[in-house]
Amino acid sequence: MPGYQMALIMMIGYLVIALIVGIMAGRGRDSGSLDEFAVAGRGISLFVMWFLMGGAVFSAFSFLGAPGWAYSKGAPALYIITYTAFAILPWYIIGPKIGKIGKKHNFYTVAAFLKGRFKSPAIAVIVGLIALFASVQYLATQMSGMAIIFDIMTEGRIPIWLGALISYGIVVIYVATGGLRAAAWSDVFQGLLMIIVSWVVGMAIVYQLHGGPTDMFTKMVAETPEFLQIGKEGSSMGAIAYTTTILISVIGFLMWPHLFSKSYASNSRTIKKTVLAYPVFALFLVPLLLVGFAAKGVVDSGELANSDQILPYLITVVMNLPGWLYGLVGAGALAAAMSTADAITHSASLEVTDGIIKNIWKNLSDKKTLLIMRIGVFVIGALAYYITVFGGQGLIALLLGAYGSIAQFAPGIYSALYWRRANAKGVISGLVVGTLVNYYYQLVATSTPFEIHAGILGLIANIVVMVTVSYLTKPQDEEDVKKYVDAA
Numbered sequence: 266m267p268g269y270q271m272a273l274i275m276m277i278g279y280l281v282i283a284l285i286v287g288i289m290a291g292r293g294r295d296s297g298s299l300d301e302f303a304v305a306g307r308g309i310s311l312f313v314m315w316f317l318m319g320g321a322v323f324s325a326f327s328f329l330g331a332p333g334w335a336y337s338k339g340a341p342a343l344y345i346i347t348y349t350a351f352a353i354l355p356w357y358i359i360g361p362k363i364g365k366i367g368k369k370h371n372f373y374t375v376a377a378f379l380k381g382r383f384k385s386p387a388i389a390v391i392v393g394l395i396a397l398f399a400s401v402q403y404l405a406t407q408m409s410g411m412a413i414i415f416d417i418m419t420e421g422r423i424p425i426w427l428g429a430l431i432s433y434g435i436v437v438i439y440v441a442t443g444g445l446r447a448a449a450w451s452d453v454f455q456g457l458l459m460i461i462v463s464w465v466v467g468m469a470i471v472y473q474l475h476g477g478p479t480d481m482f483t484k485m486v487a488e489t490p491e492f493l494q495i496g497k498e499g500s501s502m503g504a505i506a507y508t509t510t511i512l513i514s515v516i517g518f519l520m521w522p523h524l525f526s527k528s529y530a531s532n533s534r535t536i537k538k539t540v541l542a543y544p545v546f547a548l549f550l551v552p553l554l555l556v557g558f559a560a561k562g563v564v565d566s567g568e569l570a571n572s573d574q575i576l577p578y579l580i581t582v583v584m585n586l587p588g589w590l591y592g593l594v595g596a597g598a599l600a601a602a603m604s605t606a607d608a609i610t611h612s613a614s615l616e617v618t619d620g621i622i623k624n625i626w627k628n629l630s631d632k633k634t635l636l637i638m639r640i641g642v643f644v645i646g647a648l649a650y651y652i653t654v655f656g657g658q659g660l661i662a663l664l665l666g667a668y669g670s671i672a673q674f675a676p677g678i679y680s681a682l683y684w685r686r687a688n689a690k691g692v693i694s695g696l697v698v699g700t701l702v703n704y705y706y707q708l709v710a711t712s713t714p715f716e717i718h719a720g721i722l723g724l725i726a727n728i729v730v731m732v733t734v735s736y737l738t739k740p741q742d743e744e745d746v747k748k749y750v751d752a753a
Contacts, residue, residue: 268586272589272591272592273422273423276418284435284438287442287443288447299634314531314539315542318353327601328601329410329574329577331557332576335557337557337566338502339500339561342557344510349544353544360536361533363378366748367525374615375520375525375620383681383687383689383741391620393620394621396616399671404646405652409573411606412428413428414599414602418577436646441642458597462597471556473584503716505717510718513672517669517720520678564578669707672720674696676692676727685746688735690735695728695734699723
């Protein structure tokens with residue numbers, strides 16, 4: 266049997282299993298309950314939470330973008346390890362507080378959280394819009410990854426448009442039917458597969474091509490030392506660009522709406538234990554980065570349509586490994602993309618419904634709200650699919666673009682929790698200005714001052730405007746402030 270046929274059979278088999286796991290996870294539960302769909306009845310266990318959070322680390326960029334950056338840029342790719350290890354730490358403090366406030370007021374979203382603190386429907390609508398745009402960018406990252414895997418592992422027989430449609434279609438079905446619980450249990454299955462594949466296959470490639478990491482880096486230091494440097498002559502990224510890339514990733518990581526859903530769906534002990542265990546997941550990215558370094562000097566960049574293809578290209582063309590290994594790596598990469606796509610799709614649907622729809626059409630029943638959330642899963646998926654098929658950015662570019670947008674929530678969130686003087690006018694003004702600055706440098710300008718990440722420029726503007734307007738306008742009622750700032 267040709268290798269591509271074996272790979273296709275294994276990947277389709279994986280997708281079928283993932284669909285079954287996702288659908289079965291919601292069976293026997295109150296599937297018609299808004300609380301069950303949104304936050305899994307607020308009862309996610311520690312074991313499931315670990316893998317649900319691990320899915321945020323392992324995404325399409327892990328199997329494709331991370332090796333691609335290591336192959337094309339060298340040392341700057343290590344930003345991934347840095348932010349993955351440290352970005353979660355503030356959640357140890359703010360996660361339990363957000364969870365307590367959310368459970369007390371029956372919140373499901375970031376939009377509701379900020380609306381509850383600042384008593385402003387306008388904030389909820391703006392948050393819903395920003396979450397939609399950022400989530401669609403992030404989902405396009407995952408869909409692109411799924412499509413690339415199908416395309417290369419089947420030697421071009423499954424085109425980009427069909428690969429994205431098949432794999433993401435599975436995600437949409439089980440998220441729309443089972444909500445957060447379906448995503449969570451699918452991530453347990455997918456997480457175990459990803460961990461095995463990343464280490465076994467990643468290290469096998471490094472040892473087969475170079476005899477091991479030590480020999481690989483020794484040769485690289487001798488021949489192309491600038492490839493392992495940052496901010497030096499000949500290196501691919503300057504020090505400021507590298508630093509602000511890490512910074513926007515660290516700040517943005519905790520602002521993703523699906524993290525709020527996880528806070529609302531678990532207790533303080535589970536949140537804190539997850540924070541302590543989470544950096545371990547960064548270790549599973551190491552072999553995937555090593556794959557990218559291993560390809561340097563082995564694969565000519567002209568052989569690839571883009572650097573994101575380096576891992577599957579090594580397996581299918583350079584090393585000519587058996588077909589079952591194609592399928593194993595393909596399934597692992599699909600699992601990585603799907604484990605992030607399900608959480609983002611679910612949370613984006615919640616934010617759009619809770620932030621935009623419910624503040625335009627008020628007094629919707631829980632039944633109608635749940636129906637809109639399920640329809641939203643399909644609509645958001647369709648938007649991301651369009652960008653995937655017709656867009657042209659690489660995976661890391663899409664990812665960092667999404668982080669620049671979502672990080673604009675940070676000043677409002679931290680002010681809601683800790684700054685008494687913050688008010689609705691200040692937060693709205695900062696959020697709008699910061700988002701516009703970020704998108705201007707992402708989409709209009711060709712470069713940023715001093716190579717600072719666009720999202721950081723947006724955050725600077727956001728904070729300055731928010732603080733200024735808050736001090737120039739009337740303070741919020743103290744009773745509303747106490748419910749957040751003084752929450753234990």
